[in-house]
Amino acid sequence: MSQQTAFIQINNLSKTYGLFFKFRALTDINLNIHKGETFGLIGPNGAGKTTLMGCLLGLLKPSAGTILIDNKSVNEISVKALTGFMPERSNFDAWMIVENFLHYHHMLARQPESTANEDVTKALADVGLEPEVGKRLIRKLSRGMLQRLGLAQLLLGKPDLCFLDEPTSGMDPLGMSLVRELLFRWKQEGKTVVINSHHLDQVEKVCDRVAFIDNGKIRSIEELVPTAQTKQIFVIQWAKPYPNEDLVRKVAQDNQVECQSVSDGSARFLLTSKTQGSNLLRAFVGINTQIEQASYEHKDLVELFRRNNATQ
Amino acid sequence: MTSRTPLLLTITVILLVVLRIAVWSVETSKTQEPDGIKWQEPSKADLAGISDYQPKLVFYYFCEENSEPCRRVNHGALLNKNVVKLVNDSFLPIRVLSQPGTELSKELQQRFGVSMCPAFVIALPNGNEIGMQEGYFGMSARNLLSFIKYCKQRKEYVAGLDYLSHDQYEQAAQALQTWFQTKDRFDSQALDGALFCALAHMMLFRENAAQQVLAKIRNSQYENDSNWPQPLVQFLLGKLSATDLLRMCDHQDNRQSQSLYFTGMIELRNGNLQGAVNNFRQVDKINEVSPEIRSLINGQLSITGNPKN
């Protein structure tokens, strides 16, 4: 992934608030986010995640450093045209009717007028809002519905780069799984996504990488999917009768995958790419072994979060 | 860049500001006043209201030197061709420049009750006010012309009452007749004029003329739905006694003072000087009267109540 050209380049970014009593919200942030990547920003409250997202959206002015998106300034109209933003605070125009609000954002996003009705209906359906919700006043919507509306307005712009600030806060479990599904779909569509979230389990499931931010600084960047540099453990469990250890190791060798251990009907493999995992599975199915379960052994973000906070 | 100020807008602002400074410098450096209204300075004579030596009405303009609204009037309404012509032809224009420490301007302001600048006052040569217009709003040339025309009409009413207070009944009847006949609507002022006109005719023992005027009042569709002036009309026609008239005033000060004045004048006409003086003194105690009626009563009092008259 490091060989890819960075889509978002943040160089020595610092942000200070206040005229007389200065408060440093971000200090020397250097970060590259690649095209098609789902990137998570995590850290405790007041760490500077929101400020960083504000700078990325061009809504806050960096005190020092530069941010380039697709090698252009964040305030370029062409960059804004490919950006979608779902804010944490759903303080939308409370007096508006949902459909009117979405039509308004459809126009603001410079989408063709001819597709407006179709796009609005589709956006509502995509975020799981019933068509009758479209006729309601925004002030009558629940917190979860407002979050979905926030997602719907983002979808209207058909963005290539999405910024989501606490996308699941206030949402019910159904809403949370909807966000997860959307994020997986966007990943398949090659959209670049930057998420700011406190729900570490969510981030863990959908993000390719995460940055731990604390006290305005990036403490560490963790890879959550395997690469050549950051191998990831892939665990397969079989139903009885278990394949013997030699067979397992041979299949691994044939697929150029390092087998770490084999015991009690399960084996641990070190993968350098996701395709290796699917190749392995295909091979084991091909020799008629009965696979019960197969999964990545995810890095425990909660543990990483604690560790990062402890190293300050 | 979405947050960049367009260069064209910045250049336009710079050019306009430069132009503004240039025009301001040129206009403020002009020492020559435009060939507009030929203003005169106020004098002590204005304060005493003894400008009887000239026949024209007096057009007072109260202004301040550094006041933006006054500057706007100077450069606006007062440069209008029609205003300039009308004021120069029909009035004696006096500009009262209000400056800290100038006593004359302060006293003139007090005399006419001017509370803010710019203000226009049109007065009879003897100082009796005909009309006043204060404040910047409404000081367009059209409004000023309308005000001047209105005052020129109203002059007859003020002058008529002035004549009446000085026992000049013939002139009073003429002026008041002109006043109410020029009014296209028989409003309260036209009605007042007609009543005083009838009174002037009565004082001249011209009952027929008085009856003709009173018939006009009776036939008019007066816009106020109250029946008020009718008892006065009945009194002047001799169909209602003075006591009944006063009883019908419903304890309203303005009606009472008007009735007392009318009954006093009729007493005066009938030669009952003491009765007339008593009535006028009672009116004097009631404060709810217009300035015109007040000066009228004061005039009558000085005539009838003063031993030398």
Place this chain on the structure above:
Amino acid sequence: MNKAIIMHSFLRLARPGTLMTLVMFVLVYPTALIAFISRLPSVSFDFEAFANLVFGPMMINVAAFTFVSSSIGNTKSLDDGEYLALLFSRPIFRWVYVVSKWLAGFALVVLVIGSQTIVFKTLLQLIGRGDQLSVGFIDVANIILNSLQITALVAMIFAFPSRIGAMLFAGLLYLSFAAPMMFNAIPDSALWFHGDLHNIVNSISGCLRSFTYAPIDLDPYFNSIQILWLPIITFASNLAIYIWIAVVVLNNREFFYTN
């Protein structure tokens, strides 16, 4: 100009609170004033001055501050303001936003004052005094020009964060009107510094005042013995300065959960 922003500004009129204010403006105020006037004797020049209560600069100012102010950049009240962080994450030039808001505000003010004038005229007609409120070409032109200027001024004030905008406006009013009036009331002899202090203060306040508020009246430009260019230049430059300041301020404002 952005069509979406203009349409949105007009839609804001449909809020219940704003609708009520609109009804007050266009219906209740004229009815109350005409009811009062119908009890007064008809005096022609009073009616001329009365026109200022219908479409004079004062009414235009009140309409602009009532209907346009919250629509620009004041997002203090989230119920009333707009979510500018979300808006400016869209592909919109901020100067286009300012100009669109200004022109939408201008159209709104003209609409409000125009409707109010029509209601006034109709009511006066009903009481038989319709001829006493004449609305001519100059009046219409004055309404248009003064609405353009006051909405630009409102756009400038409300482009600032709400507190700074309020302080700036109050400060300008104080320095241009209240302070010099007070100062002029002090006689020369009472000042520690003798000389042209009054003139200096008045010149400064006059300059500030011309930037703060300078409604234009086209009336003097018809039949005037001398055309004065300063009011025209002042009007045009004020318009450009207000919009320029609004654009510069909005370009430099930060809109991320800080509104």
